[in-house]
Amino acid sequence: MTGHPIDVLIGEEARTLPISDELEAELARLTPVRLRSPHRHLATVLALSAAYVLLALAVMTLRRDLDELPALWVIGVAAAWVLGCSLALWFSLAPRRDSMLTRWRAAAVVAVVAAVGFVVLGLVLHPHGPSSAHYGWERFAHGHACLEIGLGIALLPVVAGTVLLRRSQYVRTRWIAAALGGGGGCLGGLFLHFYCRIADGPHVGLIHGGVVGLAMLLASVLASRFLEAR
Amino acid sequence: MTSYCAGDASAFRALHTLVAPRVLAYLVKMTRDRVLAADLAQQTFMKIHRARHHYIAGADPLPWIMSIAHHTFIDEVRKRGSSVVVLSSTPSLPEPATEHAPVDRARVDAALAALAELPSRQRQAVVLITLEGHSAAEAAQIAGTTAGTMRVRAHRGCEALRTALGAT
Numbered sequence: 001m002t003g004h005p006i007d008v009l010i011g012e013e014a015r016t017l018p019i020s021d022e023l024e025a026e027l028a029r030l031t032p033v034r035l036r037s038p039h040r041h042l043a044t045v046l047a048l049s050a051a052y053v054l055l056a057l058a059v060m061t062l063r064r065d066l067d068e069l070p071a072l073w074v075i076g077v078a079a080a081w082v083l084g085c086s087l088a089l090w091f092s093l094a095p096r097r098d099s100m101l102t103r104w105r106a107a108a109v110v111a112v113v114a115a116v117g118f119v120v121l122g123l124v125l126h127p128h129g130p131s132s133a134h135y136g137w138e139r140f141a142h143g144h145a146c147l148e149i150g151l152g153i154a155l156l157p158v159v160a161g162t163v164l165l166r167r168s169q170y171v172r173t174r175w176i177a178a179a180l181g182g183g184g185g186c187l188g189g190l191f192l193h194f195y196c197r198i199a200d201g202p203h204v205g206l207i208h209g210g211v212v213g214l215a216m217l218l219a220s221v222l223a224s225r226f227l228e229a230r
Numbered sequence: 231m232t233s234y235c236a237g238d239a240s241a242f243r244a245l246h247t248l249v250a251p252r253v254l255a256y257l258v259k260m261t262r263d264r265v266l267a268a269d270l271a272q273q274t275f276m277k278i279h280r281a282r283h284h285y286i287a288g289a290d291p292l293p294w295i296m297s298i299a300h301h302t303f304i305d306e307v308r309k310r311g312s313s314v315v316v317l318s319s320t321p322s323l324p325e326p327a328t329e330h331a332p333v334d335r336a337r338v339d340a341a342l343a344a345l346a347e348l349p350s351r352q353r354q355a356v357v358l359i360t361l362e363g364h365s366a367a368e369a370a371q372i373a374g375t376t377a378g379t380m381r382v383r384a385h386r387g388c389e390a391l392r393t394a395l396g397a398t
Contacts, residue, residue, distance in 0.1 A: 016250070016251070017246075017251070017268060017272070019243070019275070022276065023279060026279055027239040030238075030239045030242070031237055032236045032237035033235050033282055033283040035285055035286065035287050036283065036284050036285065036286050037286070037287075098288065099286075099289055099290065100289045100293070101293055101294060104374065105376065167281075168284040170294075170300075171372075171374025172374045229281060
């Protein structure tokens with residue numbers, strides 16, 4: 001209370017609120033609860049995501065032109081995908097120190113930057129080797145399987161993050177869900193980076209990079225309702 | 231809050247004593263209806279109780295609690311199908327406490343009425359920043375927006391209040 005004249009008008013009565021009978025009954029049988037640990041949540045989602053990608057790569061095999069590509073590009077772009085995934089999930093799952101409210105804005109900025117950045121990066125930078133495939137604009141639509149595989153990989157971080165944050169968010173749930181989708185999309189992009197040997201700009205940019213934006217969109221529509229507290 | 235989550239009911243009572251006046255004052259200013267505000271405050275504390283497992287050890291629970299209070303208010307607005315809420319034409323506010331300096335009741339009444347006419351977001355910003363004394367950053371966390379946006383909303387709200395009160 002600030003001592004503002006409006007507070008004076010509201011009066012002393014407004015300064016006391018008895019605990020309701022319903023709440024008193026709940027307090028009578030109060031039991032300890034396990035507190036939320038954002039860093040444990042983040043570690044869980046990252047560990048699950050890493051295991052999922054490694055398992056998927058083991059099952060579906062690495063791209064056969066991997067040895068023919070510049071090592072710096074392979075490592076640099078992989079690091080960028082990992083960074084995008086980690087940052088988006090970090091901001092979505094771990095609030096600022098001393099706060100309980102999710103950093104939805106930072107998470108959304110990271111996800112949007114990743115969604116745009118990876119499309120541009122893929123369009124501009126797409127080295128290839130003798131074993132690489134080229135679809136180009138003519139057969140662009142034939143590369144849609146990558147989109148589906150990327151979204152399949154993106155599913156795990158989105159589902160895991162949604163389960164861990166379920167019914168806990170009061171503001172900007174669409175953006176939080178979109179950021180989880182962005183993190184998942186980056187994981188999908190990371191997988192495609194090591195899996196798909198189609199090395200033309202439109203495919204790498206619009207399909208591999210596009211996984212991030214599409215995953216954001218789908219997560220914001222489908223997952224946000226599960227994040228919203230009731 | 232940590233002791234309360236560990237199962238200490240007296241810690242909840244201490245928290246309630248500390249926070250309930252702020253929650254209630256906020257809701258009274260948002261709804262201009264003390265009975266409704268008290269009901270929403272009770273709902274808020276029930277929600278806090280049921281969501282206590284979301285608490286993060288060491289975190290300041292106040293912005294979270296105020297977010298829940300605002301969310302509860304918004305739910306009520308939606309339920310009533312109005313963006314300007316409720317806001318009874320005859321506010322059920324009690325008489326001012328006698329130990330305070332005398333206030334111009336008619337003027338404060340007019341201020342409350344003008345506050346009620348503000349769009350919900352501006353009203354929230356004015357109540358949180360100007361009347362409740364939260365920082366813009368804290369208010370932004372509660373409202374789920376940026377500090378700059380909250381400052382602008384509070385400024386516009388105050389301007390609208392000045393205009394409305396100047397006209398009365």
